[in-house]
Structures are given as C-alpha cells and as structure tokens.
Amino acid sequence: MFKDIFRKTKYVTIQAAPIQKRSPSEDGQQKPLIIKKKELPDGLWVKCPKCGEVLFTKNLDENARVCTACEYHFRITARARLGLLVDENSFEEWDAEMLTQDPMEFPGYPDKLVVAQEKSGLLEGVLTGQAKIEGVPVVLAFNEGNFMMGSMGSVVGEKIVRAIERAIELRLPVVIFSTSGGARMQEGILSLYQMAKTSAALGRLAEHHLLYISVLTDPTFGGVTASYASLGDIQIAEPNALIGFTGPRVIKQTMKQELPKGAQTAEFNQEHGLIDLIVGRVQMRSALARLLRYHQEGAKYGASV
Amino acid sequence: MFKDIFRKTKYVTIQAAPIQKRSPSEDGQQKPLIIKKKELPDGLWVKCPKCGEVLFTKNLDENARVCTACEYHFRITARARLGLLVDENSFEEWDAEMLTQDPMEFPGYPDKLVVAQEKSGLLEGVLTGQAKIEGVPVVLAFNEGNFMMGSMGSVVGEKIVRAIERAIELRLPVVIFSTSGGARMQEGILSLYQMAKTSAALGRLAEHHLLYISVLTDPTFGGVTASYASLGDIQIAEPNALIGFTGPRVIKQTMKQELPKGAQTAEFNQEHGLIDLIVGRVQMRSALARLLRYHQEGAKYGASV
Amino acid sequence: MAHLFDFEKPIVEMIQKISDLQKFSEEKGIDLSQQIATLEKKVASLKTEIYGSLEPWQKVQIARHPERPNFYDYAPLLFEDFIELKGDRLFADDRSVAGGIALFHGTVVTVIAQVKGKGTKENIKRNFGMPHPEGYRKAVRLMDQAEKFGRPILTFIDTPGAACDLAAEERGQGEAIARCLQAMAGYHVPVISTVIGEGGSGGALALGVGNVILMLENSFYSVIAPESCASILWKDTTKAKEAAAALKFTAQDLLRLGVADEIVREPQGGAHNNLHQTAEELSQVIAKYLVRLREETPEALREKRYQKLRAIGVFEEAATINLEKGLD
Amino acid sequence: MAHLFDFEKPIVEMIQKISDLQKFSEEKGIDLSQQIATLEKKVASLKTEIYGSLEPWQKVQIARHPERPNFYDYAPLLFEDFIELKGDRLFADDRSVAGGIALFHGTVVTVIAQVKGKGTKENIKRNFGMPHPEGYRKAVRLMDQAEKFGRPILTFIDTPGAACDLAAEERGQGEAIARCLQAMAGYHVPVISTVIGEGGSGGALALGVGNVILMLENSFYSVIAPESCASILWKDTTKAKEAAAALKFTAQDLLRLGVADEIVREPQGGAHNNLHQTAEELSQVIAKYLVRLREETPEALREKRYQKLRAIGVFEEAATINLEKGLD
Numbered sequence A, B: 001m002f003k004d005i006f007r008k009t010k011y012v013t014i015q016a017a018p019i020q021k022r023s024p025s026e027d028g029q030q031k032p033l034i035i036k037k038k039e040l041p042d043g044l045w046v047k048c049p050k051c052g053e054v055l056f057t058k059n060l061d062e063n064a065r066v067c068t069a070c071e072y073h074f075r076i077t078a079r080a081r082l083g084l085l086v087d088e089n090s091f092e093e094w095d096a097e098m099l100t101q102d103p104m105e106f107p108g109y110p111d112k113l114v115v116a117q118e119k120s121g122l123l124e125g126v127l128t129g130q131a132k133i134e135g136v137p138v139v140l141a142f143n144e145g146n147f148m149m150g151s152m153g154s155v156v157g158e159k160i161v162r163a164i165e166r167a168i169e170l171r172l173p174v175v176i177f178s179t180s181g182g183a184r185m186q187e188g189i190l191s192l193y194q195m196a197k198t199s200a201a202l203g204r205l206a207e208h209h210l211l212y213i214s215v216l217t218d219p220t221f222g223g224v225t226a227s228y229a230s231l232g233d234i235q236i237a238e239p240n241a242l243i244g245f246t247g248p249r250v251i252k253q254t255m256k257q258e259l260p261k262g263a264q265t266a267e268f269n270q271e272h273g274l275i276d277l278i279v280g281r282v283q284m285r286s287a288l289a290r291l292l293r294y295h296q297e298g299a300k301y302g303a304s305v
Numbered sequence C, D: 001m002a003h004l005f006d007f008e009k010p011i012v013e014m015i016q017k018i019s020d021l022q023k024f025s026e027e028k029g030i031d032l033s034q035q036i037a038t039l040e041k042k043v044a045s046l047k048t049e050i051y052g053s054l055e056p057w058q059k060v061q062i063a064r065h066p067e068r069p070n071f072y073d074y075a076p077l078l079f080e081d082f083i084e085l086k087g088d089r090l091f092a093d094d095r096s097v098a099g100g101i102a103l104f105h106g107t108v109v110t111v112i113a114q115v116k117g118k119g120t121k122e123n124i125k126r127n128f129g130m131p132h133p134e135g136y137r138k139a140v141r142l143m144d145q146a147e148k149f150g151r152p153i154l155t156f157i158d159t160p161g162a163a164c165d166l167a168a169e170e171r172g173q174g175e176a177i178a179r180c181l182q183a184m185a186g187y188h189v190p191v192i193s194t195v196i197g198e199g200g201s202g203g204a205l206a207l208g209v210g211n212v213i214l215m216l217e218n219s220f221y222s223v224i225a226p227e228s229c230a231s232i233l234w235k236d237t238t239k240a241k242e243a244a245a246a247l248k249f250t251a252q253d254l255l256r257l258g259v260a261d262e263i264v265r266e267p268q269g270g271a272h273n274n275l276h277q278t279a280e281e282l283s284q285v286i287a288k289y290l291v292r293l294r295e296e297t298p299e300a301l302r303e304k305r306y307q308k309l310r311a312i313g314v315f316e317e318a319a320t321i322n323l324e325k326g327l328d
C-alpha cells in the first residue's frame, strides 16, 4: 500500500520562484532552484538500525517503512506520510509557493535553503492542505524532516497558522504531524515568535470547539515541542519516537547529566502523562479516522455517529 | 487587642432548639442543650508546646495567642478569629440556628453533638456571616475546631453553601478559615456529598468573577482539604499549620510510611506549590484587607484603588 | 467458586449433596430424580433467601471480591468502541484511572473509570485502584474535553479511596479531588456516575458528581472504610461488620437517602458470577438515563446537577424540619 | 566597578589618570584644574562613544552582568505594593519565576517575572533563572486570575532559557511553555512584556506574548544563546561574538524588526550603574503604554495582540513580497 500511494504523490511539480540569495558575497550568482525527484532507496535491501534485520526495500516500503521484524519506524518524508494517510486524490495543497527570505542576512542561510530544497523536494519545511481520511474532511500539516531538520522559520509558522485559520473558516479538525529540531536559528527572533503565533492560532481553533490532533514523530524537539506539537486535544506519538524540549546532547553538555535509557521516547513521554496514544504508522490512518469520526460535529450528544 | 475583641464577641446568645436525640436506646431522655460560656484560660500562665517558653496568658492573648518567643500559633476558636479580624460591630451572623439531625441514627452521635455544643459554645461546627475588614465588606466562614474536630456534616456544608450563594447575590468576596479533621463519619454519605456541594457552590462564585480566599489553619485534613479549603483563588496558611489530605497517623498505619520531618506543614505545602502566602495571625487582618481591597470591583483595570 | 464467603457455605453444601446423590443414582441405577428436584428447589430458595438478605458487611465482601469485574471487564461489553487516552499532561499517567472516548449505544461519550487490578502484580501497577493526584487531573482533562466537544460523561467508581501516601500529599491530593468535584459540577453535558464496586470516601466521590448516580446492587459508597470507622468508634478494626451496618452505605441505603437514583441488578451472588448479564443490565440502565438526559438543555443539565447536590443533607432550622427528597 | 568589561578599560584608565592628577595637584599645590577639566570632558565623550556604540556581544555582557538589577531589585521601586503569590497548585513553587499582585501607578496589576539569583547560593535556589515547567504553570495560574479579575498583566523577562534537565523533560517543559504562549494570546486584559536582561529563546518567549513588548536598552532577546549558535555554525563556542552579531537580537534590532515596541533607556554603562534611574525610566514607559492599552476594549486587546503576533515573520509568496511593519 505504502509504495503505491507514495508513487502517486511523489513527483510533485513545484512552480515557484527559487530562493533569492541575498548574501552580498554571492551577488549575482543566483543558483536556480532544482527540485530533484527523490528516488526510492535504490538498494534492494536495507539493514534495520534497531534489530539488525536485513529487510527487502520492497517489503519495507509495503509496510510503511516499519521494520517487519521489530517495528522500528524508519523516518519518512512529509509526502510519504501524506500518501499513507489520505484518501486517493483528496489532497488539496495550500500555500505551496510560499518562500523564505533571509531577513537577518544570516551567514550561509541562502545556501542552506537551496540544499534543503534539493534534499527535500519541497520549497519549505512544512506541507499543508486539506484532505479526507476515510471520508472525513480534515486540515493537515506535515513537517519535513529533510528540510533543515524540520526547523520552524517564518514560512513554516505562517503556513501552519494559515492552515489553522482556514480550518476555522471551514469548521474542520486539524491534524499536524511534527518532526523538528526546533526554531530556525537563521531567522532569529522572527523564528522564535512563530511558536507564539502557531500556539495563538490553535487557541482560536479551540475556542471554536474544533478538534486538534498532534502527531509526534521522530524526532520532535525545541520550539516545536514548546508550541503546536504539545497543544493537541489528543496527543499521538509514533512508537519509539524521540520527543522532548532539550535534546539529549545539549542536556549532557550543559547539565553534565546523562539521560537514563529510554528517556524522551514516546513511551517515556506517555508514562509522564504527555501522550494519549502511541500508534504505529501502519495503524495511524484508521486510528485517526476513528478519532476524527467521533469528533465530527454531528457526533455531539443527541446525535449518533 | 485580641482580648478586648474576644470579649466583645464571646458571649453569644443562641436561641434554638436543642439537638433531638433520636437514638432509640436513649428514648425520652432528652438532655437540654447547654451553651457554656467558654472561659479564657484561667491560669495566669501557659507553657509554649513548641519552644517551652512560659508565657503569661495576658500577653499571649494580646498577641492573638501567638507565642511571643517563637511565633507558635496556639489553636483558637472560630469566634476568637472573628474577633481578631473584623471591624467592630460589623459582623452579621447567618444561619446560626441551623441544627444537625441524626439521619443515619448513628451510634452515639446525639451524645457527641451535645458534648461538642458544650465544648464549643456553638450549635454546629461552622460560623458564617457578613462583616467588614478594614471597611471592605466580605462574606466569612470559620470552622470551629472544638466542634467534633471541625468535621463537615450536613449543617456545615449547608451553611457554607448558603454563605457562598449569598455572596453571589451581594456580589461580595468570600473568605473561609478552615480547621477540620474532614467529613463527619456520623452522617455517612450525606456528609461526603457536602464536599461536592461546597465545591460546586464555589464554582458558581468563580463564574461570577468573585474572589475566594481560603485560609488554612491548624489542622486541615480530609474532606475539607479535598473541597473548599483547596479551591481558593488565593491560598493562605498560618505558619506551621498542618495541612493535608490523609493524616500522618493513617499514612503511617496503612502505608507503613513514616513522613519526613516537616511534612504537611504550611511551609511544606507552599514548597509543593499549594499555598500562595503564609501569614501570621497577627498580620492576617491587614493582609486580608489588602487582598480584598485589590479585588474590589472598582479595582478592575481602568480604575484606581 | 474459587473465593467462597462464609454465608455461601449452606448453598455450596447442598449443591455438593445433590452432586453426591446424582453420582449415587448413576452408580447404583436408582432413580432419585424426585429427591434431586426437591433439593434443587431448596437450593434455589436458599439462594434467594441468602442473597436476598445480604447484610452490609456481606455486600462489602462481594464488592471487594477479587474476581469482581472491573472497568476493563465491562468496557468491551458496554461499548462498541473504546479508545483509551492517557495522561494528565503534567506529571504522569495514573493507571488506577482509565479514561477515553467510547461509542455507547451509538453515541460518542467520554468515559472515566477507577480500576483495581486483578492479582498482586496488576494491583501494584494500579495502586490497588487508589488514584494519585495525576489520576484526578487526567479525569478533569478528559472531562473538560467532553465539555468542549459536547460529549456525555460516564464515570465508573471503584476504589478503596484516594492514594494516601507521601507522594499524594506532595502533589496536592486534596486540591486534585476538589478540582475534580468543582469541574464536574460545572459541565453542560450529561454526567452519569455509577458505583460498580467499592465507593471509598473522597477518592470515590471525586468521580461521583453526576446528574444521575447509579449503584450496582452489591456495591457500596461510604464516607469512610468500615474498618477505619470501627477503629475510630470502638478502637477495634474487627468490628467492621458493626460499622458497616452503622454507616448505611449500601446501594439500598443510598437509594433511600435520595443520593442514588437507581440500583443496577446483579446476578445472584454477585457480578462475578455472570459478567455478561451484569454488563447487559448496566448498559440498559445507563442507556435509559442517557436518553432522558439528552432531552435536557445544556443549562438545565448543569442547573439540575447543582440542585441535586444542593439538596443532599439533612438538618433542621429552628422548629422547621428540612426533609430532603428520598428521605422518609 | 567590581565587574569590569574590557571595553570599559579606556574609560577607567582615564578616570584613574584624573584621580592621579588631582592627588598630584593637591600634594604639590599646583593648579591643574584646566587639565583635569579637559580630561573629564574626554571621559564624557569617551563614555558616549563607547557606550553609544556597543557591539551586540558587549550588550550580552552587560545584560548578563552579575550586578545587573533583577526583578526583585525593581519591584519595590516600580510598585507601591507587591504581594508575591506562590505555587503552581500542582507540583512545586518555582523560585526562578516570581508572580503576584501589585499596585502600579495606582492600578492593580498581575506581575510575572523571571528571576536570576545574585551570587552562587541564590542562583542555585533560582536555578540561574531557568524555569522548570512548574514556573510556567504558576505563571499561567496567576495570569488566568488576572483575566478573571480584569487586571492588566506585566511580565518581566530575564532568563538564559528554560531549564534543560531531565526533571524538566519529565514534567513536560514543552507543554508548559506552549500552554503559557497559548494562554497569553487569549487574554482580554492588557499585557505588557518587558525584557529586562537576558531573553533566552523559548523559555523567555513564554512570557513574551504582550500587546506591547519593551526592551531595556542593553537587553537582548534571542532564538538561541550566542555560544550555542557559534557551536552549531562554526563548531566553536569562542566565536560567540560573531554569532551575537549574526543573530540580530539587541533591543535596537528588535525595534527595527517590528517585534519590540520601544526601548527603555538605561544609564550610561548599563542598568547596574543606576538602579533608581533605570526603574524610573521603566516605570514611565510601562505606565505610558498601560494608559494607552486601557483605552481599548477587552476584545480589541485580544484581537490586536493576535494581529501583532500574526504579523511577525518575513516571507514571499510567488512574486509578491510580504513586508511586515517595521522591516525596511
């Protein structure tokens, strides 16, 4: 299933202006934006980093890139998640052409953006839009881990806020899949305030009594954990996903504190009361469909599902 | 100061029917209700149980029965608290004539009530009414520790709820001084539900944006801690007061767990985030007056105090 | 009958006698069917007699029966679907409180339940059904969502009481219970609370602020454990039986006192003798009240719940005696 | 000048020279008043030059000055009365966050502030001004009360960042900050946030959702600590100076970027050189904005705060370049 749907949605055509390099050192040298088609892993097999099992790529893809031996969840792209989740041809992408600027003229940022665009096949680190899951309409956002580690800059914040605001207009629930290293340093204070902006928008959604499901995937840290990823009516995590505010390396460096084994996993977070459900990727679609269905407006008491 | 005001309010005249003994074993033997005048301690001196200092009763009374050497707070009666707190002649008592029945026909309850009435000089374990503190009108309730350890039965619950409901009508803040061993066993499930009843009434007060200050005094436990005593917008405790849900003896017996030194004190509770302010009895009146003044309706933003 | 109560012995002895007779009849080829039929009738009437007149202390034993069905036994029978949601978002997930979203007779509801374990290992995990503050905070979190999304709330009470240890004190057990009480009183959705086993004091009450309060036939709901009451009254925990009678905490007492609205029938001898039958009764009674409550407006649901609480308590004022509904 | 920065040395040296000349003049009875006056003028112009063109990294050093006034220094000067209220009601009282009710220019306000300690002992008590989740939860609790009672909210930001240890992770640091952000965005009362020292990333932002955002002249407010940024960019924490310049986090930068609304002047050399003067400036600027905000309706306060947040961010759509206010 995974592979087919993946194929259907993989080759997206992006028609937008490339990032403009503003760094004076590179004046004039505008490098055209190349959206490379991401290939499926071209090897015939891959070794599971958790259990060491050698897996055929075909089998792995067919199992949503979840190890068939130990259920280790390989990281996947935003578009792959989308493909796994939504009803065929139901996805309408929003704000695909929004582009990052370099407001701080931050050293090396334009180059990093170009690399990220090439690596991810996306113009920016989040994919937003509207779709149906088992027939239930929903607004969706997916962080793209291959885009500067899913970090949140102005575009990511703005696209997420717009998606939430449109959900309010359309009276639809929102599901956001997070994968992020946190705020995007290169956009400085503007990046930081995207945390407040997205949290505020979700506050408005809540006032409209609309459902928000946050799905945390490996890894989710920093400014994203400290904003939209933690504000779900329902918090779902993929098994074994690492989730936290401060990364383990930083904790070790600054606090000279070695985290215990299993700290910051989805399971650790659930034990500490922060996660409602741990749902495997293969079961995600049906789990979300049930939850969405039970929160449809007609499902309020007095009516039946 | 303490002594004078105490004298003014000490000799209350209670005109109400005595408790009716309903226990069949004591049929006919109605013991008349005697409200004994509570005498001031008749010795000239008393020894502080904390620091061992020998204190002259007169000095102790003049210091609100707070040890002049170590600030140990001796327990005091509801009426004594009232005297320490409110503007002269400003107190209007409510529901003074409400009497407990014996709905469960609980063994020995009528006798216990008579003893409690004699010991406390009150018909039941709470004193409620309206008064002014430094000119600010307020609704007040005081548990009486000498009445069956300040336990909450139907009358205590009902009087507190009525006081809260009248505060809503009058748009006044509420201050409740708690001292209690918990729910009153002898009234069974009816006693238990007074917790829900008082908590629900405070919920209504909150919806009307009226201030509720809970003052916890030594000791406050059980059903009172698990209801109105914990629901203050502002939680104040007297120094060293013991406050908790389960008493230390029961924890020791059931859990074989010895509490660490200082557990369940006001200071322990403050460290654990449960108490806003620890205020000595001598400073209580002025502290409450400030808080009440800052919450007067005119003090809302746009106006000055 | 793995766990046998003393008061059940006459029944078991007679059943044994029938079994012996059958064996004898088969071995010897003697027709004893008439004698056996007579004895079987006697068993039936003995059961009716014994189980129909259980003393409070005997009900306590049934309510605490190690094989008494807990919430997780009922859930798959009561609900077409149940999605458990975890955590208080603050400190931990308390396993003595289960909560989530369920489909009940086609309606989406929020469910909150206290859960005792079966066996020592599970009991330790679930702290013997005694919630810590995080359990009550999880309950409030999930019930707040029920309010947000307009779902009825079903609570299931089954606890010896709230956790009574240092950790509970440190994290504000009193505050957690009080907030739960206050929150439940304020909701605009239907709330139905059912005591399915032990209803142990404030820890049970925290989930008991319903528009409707139901009790399984052999459950009890008490301000204090009978042992503790005996210890206070007579300095003697072995007098729990007497205390049980004094506390008037059975389903029948609470119905009479106007606190409980209806008693849900259990199979003869207790719910553990027939889980499916108990679940079916429970399902029907809850559904009946849910249908009624769904007729009410949100404001009326809240106001009537408040008035129900408001009316609990017996006292007199001056000469007037205040007799609340349900009290004779 | 107990703590001296390198860039202050020329000033100190010249002051020393003046002192030497004065001593010499007195001892020898020679009139050097003209020379001294000249030097004093030079000191003044040197101060203007040095302090008027501080580099970002120098501002970081002033903002982190061990003697820089903290909230507890300002409180008695800013407020006619301040009643500190403690605790999150859930777990603990976090001493790196102070909160309470204060009288400010005759108006009752709710105050929330991050507090670094002075000296090692106090710093340990206050976790170096790095709040744990309970600090943010206390803030939300107290701000919710401000909303309930219609009080304006003043927040004071001064933290290297939120606590970054296992305990913070266990108790949901991310959740606590996120809730704080969401809560602040929703209030109907005026909210004024002032960065008084360090504004360290998400931990600072948590108190930064104001209708008005003010910054002391030598404060900074950054998405990441300059040392960490240098470590990521150049694998070299000693390049913090370069990182500080790249991050554009000074008060002047934030004013230009449209995030900060006004800069509160500090005495020459930094707030630690004159607490009273700084407090007076701070008081006047906050009061000015409070008067303005009090003109607004509750709905407008909330809506304008949302729109202020909404406008933060720079991006382009297709050919249209979105230029937000304040950005040139």
Ligand SMILES: [Zn+2]
Binding pocket: A048, A049, A050, A051, A052, A053, A067, A068, A069, A070, A071, A072
């Ligand atoms: Zn594997």
Ligand SMILES: [Zn+2]
Binding pocket: B048, B049, B050, B051, B052, B053, B067, B068, B069, B070, B071, B072
């Ligand atoms: Zn003493």
